[in-house]
Amino acid sequence: MGLRRPISYQWRLFFPLVALLWSVIIALALFQYEREKEFRTTRLNDELRLINSRIINAYENDLDMEPFMRFLAQHYEHSVLKGIRVSVYDDKNNLLYCIGTPIPRTHDQSLPPELAEATVKGYGTALRKSDVEADNPYYFFGARKSPDGKIYVHTAMPYTGAISERVSVDQSLWIIIVLLAIAVTAIAYFSTRYLGKNVRLLHDFANRAANDKEFSNQDYEFPQDELGSISRQIVTLFREREEAIERSEREHRIALKVTEEKIRVTKQLSNNINHELKTPVGIIKGYLDTMADHPEMDEASRKRFIGKAQEHMERLCNMLNDLSSITRLEEGGKDLMREKVDFHELLANVDSELSNIKSTTSLQFTYNVPPQCNVVGNYNLLFGMVTNLIRNSNFHSGGTMCCLALIGQNDREYRFTFYDDGKGVEEEHLPHLFERFYRIDKGRSRKVGGTGLGLPIVKNTVNVMGGTIRVLNHKPHGLEFIFTLLKWKD
Numbered sequence: 001m002g003l004r005r006p007i008s009y010q011w012r013l014f015f016p017l018v019a020l021l022w023s024v025i026i027a028l029a030l031f032q033y034e035r036e037k038e039f040r041t042t043r044l045n046d047e048l049r050l051i052n053s054r055i056i057n058a059y060e061n062d063l064d065m066e067p068f069m070r071f072l073a074q075h076y077e078h079s080v081l082k083g084i085r086v087s088v089y090d091d092k093n094n095l096l097y098c099i100g101t102p103i104p105r106t107h108d109q110s111l112p113p114e115l116a117e118a119t120v121k122g123y124g125t126a127l128r129k130s131d132v133e134a135d136n137p138y139y140f141f142g143a144r145k146s147p148d149g150k151i152y153v154h155t156a157m158p159y160t161g162a163i164s165e166r167v168s169v170d171q172s173l174w175i176i177i178v179l180l181a182i183a184v185t186a187i188a189y190f191s192t193r194y195l196g197k198n199v200r201l202l203h204d205f206a207n208r209a210a211n212d213k214e215f216s217n218q219d220y221e222f223p224q225d226e227l228g229s230i231s232r233q234i235v236t237l238f239r240e241r242e243e244a245i246e247r248s249e250r251e252h253r254i255a256l257k258v259t260e261e262k263i264r265v266t267k268q269l270s271n272n273i274n275h276e277l278k279t280p281v282g283i284i285k286g287y288l289d290t291m292a293d294h295p296e297m298d299e300a301s302r303k304r305f306i307g308k309a310q311e312h313m314e315r316l317c318n319m320l321n322d323l324s325s326i327t328r329l330e331e332g333g334k335d336l337m338r339e340k341v342d343f344h345e346l347l348a349n350v351d352s353e354l355s356n357i358k359s360t361t362s363l364q365f366t367y368n369v370p371p372q373c374n375v376v377g378n379y380n381l382l383f384g385m386v387t388n389l390i391r392n393s394n395f396h397s398g399g400t401m402c403c404l405a406l407i408g409q410n411d412r413e414y415r416f417t418f419y420d421d422g423k424g425v426e427e428e429h430l431p432h433l434f435e436r437f438y439r440i441d442k443g444r445s446r447k448v449g450g451t452g453l454g455l456p457i458v459k460n461t462v463n464v465m466g467g468t469i470r471v472l473n474h475k476p477h478g479l480e481f482i483f484t485l486l487k488w489k490d
Contacts, residue, residue, distance in 0.1 A: 017191075021184045029177045044157070045125045048142030051076075052123065052153040055088060056146050065097050073099045085139075085156040091149060103141075103154045104131050115154065118143035127159070284309045338465070340488045341377040343414075344369045347404060350386050363394045363420075368405035374488040375414060377465045385461040388454035389418050389481060397422025399478055413467065413487055419480035424473040433471050434459040 051072070058068045069086065076084050085100035093105050105115070117124025123144045130137055138159035145152055287309040291302060347367040354365055375382075386404065393402040399422030408415040425433070432438045436456045458481070462469040467484040474480035 017188045018185055021188060022181060025177060025181055025184065044140060045142065048125060048140060048155050048157060049123055049144065051084070051086065051155050052142055052144035055086070055153045056144060056151070059088075059146060059151055069097045069099055083158045087154045089152045089154065091151070096151065100156075103156050105154075112141060112143070114141045114143040115152065118145050118152065122147075130156070284313055337378060338376050339378065341375050341379050341382055342371075343373045343375050343377075343382070343485070344371045346379065346382055347386065350383060350390070353387075354390070363390070363397075363399070364401040365390055366401065366403045368403065369416070370406065373406065373414065375465075375485040376488050377485060381461045381464070385458050386418075388458050392454050392458075393420040393422060393479070397424075397479060399423070407482075409487070411487075413484045415482065415484050417480060417482050419474040420478045421474075422478045424477055424479050427473070430471055430473070 054072070055065075055068075058065060065088070069088075072086065073084075083100070085103055086098065087095060087103040088097040089105060090096055095102055104112075106112070110116075111119070112126065113128070114124040114126040117126075124142070126141045127138060128141060130139055140157040140159060142155045142157075143152060287305045291297060291305055297305075344367075347369055351365055351367065389404070390402060393399065397420040399420045402418065402420040404416060404418045406414060407417050434455050436453055459469055462483050462485070466486045469481060469483035471479065471481050
C-alpha cells in the first residue's frame with residue numbers, strides 16, 4: 001500500500017479557515033433569523049394589541065359597541081387578518097360582544113396564558129391551539145384589560161398561510177447567506193492559494209537545496225509581502241552560505257596548489273642548490289686533491305691551483321650569501337627596517353664602487369635621477385639590487401653600457417628603467433629570468449662567475465619595498481627592467 005500524499009499547506013490552511021468563516025456566517029444567520037422572526041411576531045402581536053386598544057378606547061369613550069364591533073369585522077374581512085375572532089367580557093365573565101366564534105375564558109380548566117398575563121400586566125399574547133374548533137388550528141391570542149378592570153378584550157387571529165408568510169423570515173435572507181458563503185469560500189481559496197505559493201516555493205527551494213540541486217534567481221519569484229520578504233531573506237542567506245562554502249573551498253584549493261607549488265619549488269630549489277654547490281665544491285676538492293697527491297708540484301703550478309681554488313671558494317661564498325639574502329627577503333621581508341633613501345645619492349655611491357665589483361668586461365654605468373629623489377626602502381638592499389642589475393648586464397648582455405633613469409612618477413610612487421645596449425634575450429626566456437638558478441647559457445654563466453640568484457634578489461627586493469618590476473627587450477636592442485619604488489612621505 002503506497003504512502004498517502006500529504007495535504008499541501010494551502011489546503012491545510014483553507015479548510016480550517018473556511019470552517020471558521022462558515023461557522024461565523026451560520027451563527028450570524030441563525031441570530032438574524034431569530035431576531036427577524038421575533039421582530040415579525042412582535043409586529044403581529046402589536047396589531048392584536050392595537051385592536052384590543054381600539055376596543056378599550058371605544059368602551060372608555062362610551063361608544064355604541066355593537067356597530068363598532070361590526071365595523072371592525074368588516075374592516076379586517078379583506079385584510080391579512082381575515083377570520084379574526086374578538087370576544088369582550090365584563091368582570092363577571094359575561095360575554096358582552098363577539099366577532100366570530102366566542103373565545104372561551106378557560107383553557108385546560110385554567111385561565112389561558114394570554115389572560116393570565118393580562119391580569120398581571122394589563123395585556124398578554126400567546127400562540128396556541130383553539131379550544132373550540134375540531135381540527136384545533138393554531139391562533140395568535142391577545143388579551144387586554146381595561147384600566148378600570150371592568151372589561152376584558154380577548155382576540156384570536158388564525159395562523160393562516162398568509163400570517164405564516166408574514167411572520168416567517170424573508171427568503172432573500174437565505175439567498176444573501178448562500179451568496180456570502182460562496183464569496184467567503186472564494187476569498188479564502190485565493191487567499192490561501194496566495195499564501196501557499198510562498199510556502200510551496202520555499203518548500204521546493206528547501207528540497208532542492210537539501211538534494212544539492214542547481215537553482216537560479218529566476219526560479220523563485222516570491223510575492224511582495226512579509227512572508228515573501230522572509231522567504232527571500234532565507235534564500236539570500238542560503239546563497240551567501242553556499243557562496244562562502246564555495247569561496248572557502250576555492251581558497252582551500254588555491255592554498256593547496258600554492259602549498260604544492262611551494263613544495264615543488266622547494267624541492268626543485270634544493271636540487272638546484274645541491275647541483276650548484278657541488279660544482280664549486282668539486283672543483284675546489286679537485287685542486288686540493290691534486291696538490292695533496294703531488295707534493296713535488298712546482299711553485300708556479302701550486303700558486304695557480306690555489307688561486308683557482310680561491311676563485312671558486314669566492315663564488316661559493318657569493319652563492320651562499322645570495323641564498324641567505326633571498327631567504328631573508330622571502331621569509332622576513334615584513335620585519336625589515338624601512339627608511340628614507342635618497343636614490344640619487346645611492347646611485348652615486350654605486351657608481352663610485354663599481355671598481356670593486358668583479359667584472360669580466362668593461363661596462364660603463366650612467367644614471368639620470370634627480371637629487372632628493374627620496375624613496376621608501378632599505379639602503380643596503382637597494383644598493384645590492386642596483387649592483388645585481390649592473391652585474392647581470394656586465395656578465396650576460398655583451399654590451400658596453402647600462403643606464404638607470406627616472407621615467408615617471410605620481411603621488412604614490414616613482415617609476416624607473418634600467419637598460420643596457422647588449423644583445424637582449426629570446427622572448428621565450430623573459431618569463432623565467434626572475435627564477436632561481438635560471439640561466440640562458442649555463443656554461444658561460446658559470447664561467448663568468450654568476451650564481452643564478454641575482455635577478456631573483458632584485459625582484460624580491462622591489463616587492464618587499466612595495467614596488468613592482470617587469471622585464472622586456474629594450475628597443476633597438478638590449479634588455480630593460482622597469483620597476484617602481486614608493487615615495488617617502490615626510
